[in-house]
Amino acid sequence: MTTAPGGASLLEIRDLDVTFTGPRRSLRTPPTVVRAVDGVSLDVRAGETLALVGESGSGKSTVARCVLGLVRPQAGTIRYDGRELGPVDKRPPELQRAVQMVFQDPGSSLNPRMSVGAIIREAWQVHPAVAPAGDRREALAAVLTDVGLDPGVAERRPSALSGGQRQRVSIARALALRPRLLVCDEAVSALDVSVQAQILRLLIDLQASHDLTVLFITHDLAVVRQIADRVAVMRKGELVELAPAGELFTSPSHPYTKGLLAAAYDLEGVEAPFRETQEQMS
Numbered sequence: 088m089t090t091a092p093g094g095a096s097l098l099e100i101r102d103l104d105v106t107f108t109g110p111r112r113s114l115r116t117p118p119t120v121v122r123a124v125d126g127v128s129l130d131v132r133a134g135e136t137l138a139l140v141g142e143s144g145s146g147k148s149t150v151a152r153c154v155l156g157l158v159r160p161q162a163g164t165i166r167y168d169g170r171e172l173g174p175v176d177k178r179p180p181e182l183q184r185a186v187q188m189v190f191q192d193p194g195s196s197l198n199p200r201m202s203v204g205a206i207i208r209e210a211w212q213v214h215p216a217v218a219p220a221g222d223r224r225e226a227l228a229a230v231l232t233d234v235g236l237d238p239g240v241a242e243r244r245p246s247a248l249s250g251g252q253r254q255r256v257s258i259a260r261a262l263a264l265r266p267r268l269l270v271c272d273e274a275v276s277a278l279d280v281s282v283q284a285q286i287l288r289l290l291i292d293l294q295a296s297h298d299l300t301v302l303f304i305t306h307d308l309a310v311v312r313q314i315a316d317r318v319a320v321m322r323k324g325e326l327v328e329l330a331p332a333g334e335l336f337t338s339p340s341h342p343y344t345k346g347l348l349a350a351a352y353d354l355e356g357v358e359a360p361f362r363e364t365q366e367q368m369s
């Protein structure tokens with residue numbers, strides 16, 4: 088965790104609405120409509136790690152996908168460094184590059200037929216100015232070293248690596264484009280707890296060494312505790328609480344946050360300081 092930066096906003100999300108329309112079950116029934124994101128406004132400050140938490144289905148990934156330009160909101164705006172972020176294919180190259188994502192499952196997000204080196208070089212084919220052609224061998228070794236991998240893994244395929252190593256490759260691929268904002272969607276959720284801790288440590292170190300701002304999506308409060316400067320809590324598409332991490336864990340203000348904390352403590356077998364609240368809610 089970095090010292091909580093109180094700096095300017097790098098990312099400004101305002102009044103974001105996303106509705107998904109599902110298929111009709113029959114000609115007589117209306118299509119199902121899901122309000123995935125409902126009026127969310129949120130700032131991510133330069134240099135901080137903001138964790139976006141909430142139960143499954145609360146809308147966290149949809150917010151992340153809007154930031155990446157993969158989902159088009161029905162309403163609202165997203166600005167990066169003061170510039171409006173549209174759909175990914177309409178973004179100028181420098182904005183596409185500046186906002187990168189690390190997904191949950193590197194097993195499916197890394198092409199199994201490509202070597203690690205080819206996966207990373209592919210990013211530079213799209214954005215050649217980041218690593219001029221003559222320098223790519225050194226740049227590849229440097230980015231792999233940055234994420235704690237031996238440059239020799241460039242020759243190997245993702246399937247020959249462990250889950251933790253694969254996630255390091257995903258981080259290297261994002262880092263290769265020198266982003267300022269890294270969106271991590273459940274980036275450590277598929278990993279064993281000990282490997283999780285190593286990847287979180289890596290992200291914390293990279294944030295400091297590469298001057299990154301991180302939007303970290305997770306349902307896991309134990310992870311939040313390790314990495315977040317501030318925490319935003321979503322419930323049923325709405326933002327219900329936003330607080331510095333220390334404050335949220337010691338004195339959550341929203342009953343839903345209290346319930347989430349109580350449930351997390353229960354799962355870990357630790358006495359739940361907020362269990363009473365949870366019982367009152369049920």
Ligand SMILES: Nc1ncnc2c1ncn2[C@@H]1O[C@H](COP(=O)(O)OP(=O)(O)OP(=O)(O)O)[C@@H](O)[C@H]1O
Pocket residue numbers: 107108109121122123141142143144145146147148149150306
């Ligand atoms: N492409 C889609 N089409 C239809 N509904 C969707 C789509 N993507 C998400 N949803 C619905 O929107 C709601 C929010 O989903 P979202 O994935 O953003 O939540 P989440 O908090 O990230 O949950 P999880 O951690 O399970 O991914 C859910 O009800 C989900 O089923």
